Amino acid sequence: MVVRPLRDDRYVVETDHGTYVVDLDERSCTCPDHAIRGARCKHLRRVAIEVNEGRVPPPGKRSAVCAVCGVRTFVPIAERGPQLCDDHRFTPGEFARDRETGSVLVVTELTTERADEYETEEGRTVADYETNVHYGGHEPVVEAAYVESLRAVDGVVDLEGVRRYGFPASRLQRLGRSHPRVAAAPTTDAAPV
Template sequence: MTHSAHTPASLPATRSKTTLPAADTTGRARRARVEPMAVRPLRDGRYAVETDGDGETYVVDLDATTCTCPDHEIRGRRCKHLRRVALEVTARLVPPPGRRTAVCAVCGGRAFVPTTARGPALCVRHTHRPGRPVVDRETGDRLLVVAATGARADRVETDEGRLVADYPSNAEYGRHEPVFRAVYVDALRRDGPVSVYAFPASRLRPPRIEGDDGGAGADLSATADARLSAA
């Protein structure tokens, strides 16, 4: 049975007008923060900014540093709308250009993925970068991530011909979660072949304390690359 913590939830489709802390700013920088605005990403990578004072909606292009408001188009200034979008992107309140908002397959929180991405998504907290040390929640063993498959655990087969989701040891992890491939650190330190194993995303966790990775890092990552290339 899948643990409730690993069940995705829905995210609101729209946002209400909000404000940000003034942060000891003045002028346009202050107005960008304290005036109520709603920032909505558009499919083409731009942003619609709905304001409160004049009730207008303007379109901001961060890449081109443009806005359709009079302050920018007539005066050529870096307006409050441009500043507000940049602030919300930096604060991870909205996705950066070229990305869209998705639901994390592990916690149901917000994840930003490329607009063309398909399959299950993961937020920053629950993704694993290749070359990073992780720990198996079931056994406590240390591993090194070698690849992200981008495919669900109920669709990825192991070398044994079984779906990752069908292993009893993965029963408490979401069948919808993306699979990562990893090697055991101890195997890298021994002579002989190195096997690559597949795990649902939430079965792997980052090391909790310094030294929990047993020294796995850049050196072991290079060792893994060499050993796997030679296999």
């Protein structure tokens, strides 16, 4: 049996006996077995297994390739532009280190605009900057603010009005959600051999 996702969240199942359409949400299949007995036929079961094992995207998602590492990942069907896998994705509010300067930033937004298309206030694209030549122009731009520039009001960090900068995704290194002062401690990066 070969399972292929359709654009409308359903799946085509090709078998030696015929080709059927499975709808996981409706728990339906177009095969005679399902039509006659309303049984949970083997096609429905097969689609569920393939989704669970990550071989086909779940309903509402589509396959995409991570712009940083090239690994296959699933993203919402409506998402356009360059995409990132779970390992390279950024979530607003998480800390990241700039690989060029070592500065610690807080991510404000993960865009789906390419670095060679995203224009800064200076009217240049992010990819145009000399500090970004080693990062892919096809990568999505991550917007982030320098931690030093953040001001806390009543103990809550206010991201409104904070100056944000755009970076190619792989220029920033994720630091997780730990406190930036802890995360910014010297790392044990391997020495050149």
